[in-house]
Each structure stands twice: as structure tokens, then as C-alpha cells.
Amino acid sequence: MKKSILFAAASFLFSAFSLNAQSKTWDFSNDTANWPINAGIGNTPMVKDGLGLFPISTNTNFAAITNSSQVSFSDGYVATGNRLQTNGGGAVSTGTYHPTQRYFFIEVSGPVTFKAWYKAGSTGAVRTTFVSNGYATLYGSAATSPAASPADTAILTATIPTAGTFYVYTDAAINFYKMEVSGANVVTTLNSNQLSAIDSSVKVSANIFTNGSDLHIANLSGNTKVNVYTANGALVKTLETKSDVNFGLKTGLYIVNVQTDKGVKSQKVLIK
Template identity: 35%
Template sequence: MKKLLFSLMFAGISAVNFNAQSKTWDFSDTSKFTAGAISADVTIDGLSFVTGGSNLTIATNSLATFEDGYAPTQRLQFGGNSYGGSTNPAVGTTSMPTRRYTQFAVAGNAVIKLWARGGGSGRSILISDATGKVLSSTTFAGNGTSDIAVVSYTYVGPAGNLIVSTGSGDNSLYKIEYTDNSTLAIKDVKPEIKANAFSVGNKVYIKDLASKNTTVNVYSANGILVKSFRASADTDFEINVKGVYFINLISEAGEKSVKVLLR
């Protein structure tokens, strides 16, 4: 193993292991989230806030104790609906929020948990992909304990941004937890997924394709799709902007994501 790693380093190949990670945004963390209005678009610790209409607000009232014992001291108040017409888009539909939402990047397969509150019957909290396609929708039943929920959603897909928005009503978030379930290590090649990727300098090499019809998606570190194509044989391509990228390989044999560093 040491000899293999030395050989890769000697050849100038960037092979970066990326193990499962967890990221939590707790709005009670006063070192990051200061009570008061969020009146302009801002990113705090990797979590982006998109404003519009009335302000988003870090509020200290209307607190709750959740079933897992979590007792927050602050909350994110959306301040209104994320969609025109005060709608609750259904799961599977595509409706991009236009105001008052949060988003963050995921590296691939992930588990998302939300500690949320509706404050009224028929209100909903939604998780969508970067195109606005609704992946998860939780509708609150009413006031009291029925308006409090711990939402858990398992995301299966490529690297990109996920959006958390509010449907009808002025809902609240208390905490967001993101756990990365991706396998992003070049050495972790499963027998049924033979495709591989590595980088040398500013060039990415795709090798050992398990299928003659493999989709190659290239995402930047912040989840933006920068290149997409189909490959039927080993190939290579250049990216002239330095940085970390995620190479997502998809075929009927399975899916594999690889993190590479381009120099």
C-alpha cells in the first residue's frame, strides 16, 4: 500500500480520499448566528441565505423542545413564503423558490435532518435540489406539539446544492444537519463499478469504464455543474481553473463519485 501511494505521488497524480463527514448549522450557536434581521443575501459557515420580500430573522422567541431532547435558544424565522402565491409545491414538481430560503452544497449521497416548526395547519417545509425540484415536503398538522417536526431525508444523487424553503406560511428552522454518505475515495472501487478517475496537473483521466455508455458529470467544490458528457471508452479532458472538483460517473453498472485536485 505504501509503495502504491508513493508511486501515485511520484507520478504527480492527485488522489484525495474523502470520508463521510457531518456538518451542522445550529441557529442557537451565537458565535455564528447573531439575533436580528438578515436583510441581504449572505453565506455563513457554508450555509447561504437568500432574502427577498420580508427579512429572514434569527429570533429568540417561539422556542420548542423536540422529541430528541434538543432545546434551542434561537431559530431561523423565514418571515413569509418562499414561493409566489403562498403555495406548497408537491414532491416531484419543480418550482424554484424566489425568496426567503437557505441552501448548501452536498458532495453526493447524503442524509439531511431538519428541526422545524410550522406554527399552523397546512404549512410545510421543503427540501429541493438546485433546479427547484421538490425532494421532500413535510406538512405541519396544527399548533402545539403537532407543529414541531424532526425531518429526515436521504438524498441519493450527484454533488450539488440542496435548498431548504418554506411553503405556505411563515415557518421556522432551528437546526440543519448534513451527513455525507458518498464514497469519494479513488481506492474504493467496487467490483461492479470499474470506472475510475484521477488527475494530473489540470487534466482529468477517466479509466476502466464498466459500460460503453457512461455519463461523466463534473462539479465544482460549491456544487456547480461545469462539464457533462457521455463516454464510451477511456478518455481525458482539461479544466483550466485550479481547485477541487467532484467527478460523478454513472452507468447501468452503478455510480461512483471521485474527488480530484486540479493544479
């Protein structure tokens, strides 16, 4: 079964404040104006300089900026200042690539390339960074290696093929020195409504996918309201259900909004 899944926050469709750019760089090593030394962001998700940060509820040290000695990377990039620490891994929901803690989220309006420079948080340890659409698709991953030169470092390059929100997370503690998104579809501003939608979607278990011309909504856990919108914001389908459901749609791009007592989840789907 071929499943086409495009994940995005609901308010992405309606935001009038997002700006497209050719590229966006988060230079944790040298940009002390946006990324000053700090002990972490606490327990509340936030957007900082266009980069979404989702912490962990049990401590406050995710995204701490600390001093670092000079680190050289295989492509010639040299980090001479600070580093951003995850201080742990981003556990994923069972059977998915959806991180539940200590992750980054970035919104784009079309295909882009993502690149990150990082080092293992423990000397000699093999640590991996992942990039996904937040559900069934892994866009890329790269592991550090103590045998590599320079040791313990890695550079991850991943192609993001579609508009929406993508996620960056690790399997253990990793220190990031720089992240970069390049292409004509970089969205440089996330707003608070988008952040709320992404935050609450973590709590909603519904799986949304397509099979041919049919839209499927599965893994429902109670009373669920479903609204389906066109890319222009027109409501084309609404229903309430307690069990899995599927129905046909015409060819096109849609926003599927699922509301439960645990929160709201929205996802872009493409019917071909």
C-alpha cells in the same frame, strides 16, 4: 422519459477550498457565535457557516434570528434558545422545484442525509418544508400539524442521493431551530464564486437533462453558449445556439455550462 438531473454550481468542480466532513450542524437555537440575534440578512445572498442563504428582494428580514420560548420535538430534541425565521415562503418557478426567494442551499460531494427541526410561524397553521435538487426532483417534504404532539412542529428527514447543490425552502413562514447534514460527503465551505454561480442560475431558464445517452438542453430564450466538461475538467463539447438542442455523449459524469445574457447556469449530468 427518464430524466437524470444533478444540479450544481459551476465552480464546485474547480474549487480547491471545500472540505469534506462526516456531519455539519447549524444550531440556530444555541449557537450564538455563528447565529446571533439579528433582523435578517438584507437583500444580498450570502454563505454563513457553510449554509447558503438566499433572501427576497422586497424586504430584508429573511433569516432573522429572534428569541424563542422552549420548544420540544417528538424525537426528544429540545430547543431552549433562539430561532431562525423565514418570514415568508420560497416561491418556486412554474413546473419545477426551484425556489426563487427565501431559501437555503447546501453543497455536498456525494450522498448525505439532511434533517431539520422547525415550527410553523403561525399557531395552528399547517406549513411545509421542501428539499429538492432545484429543478425536477423533490427529495422530501414534511408539514407541521396543529394536531401533532408537540403542536405546530415537524421534523424533516431527506436523503440526498448525489453530489451537487440541494435546496431547502418553505411554502410560508416557518421557524427553524436546527438543521443537520450527515454523511461522509458534507462540504463545509462554499466560496464566493459558487455563490455567484448559484445566484445567476436563478435567472437562466434553460432546462438541462439526459435521455439515455443523449443530453438535452431546452427552453432556451435567446443566444446561448454551451460548454460541456468531463468530471476532470476537460472540455468535450462547445456550441452556440438559439434553439433547443440535443447530442450524444459517452457514459460518464459531465458538467454542462450554459451562458446567456441573463447569467450562467451549470449542472452535473450523468450519462449511463
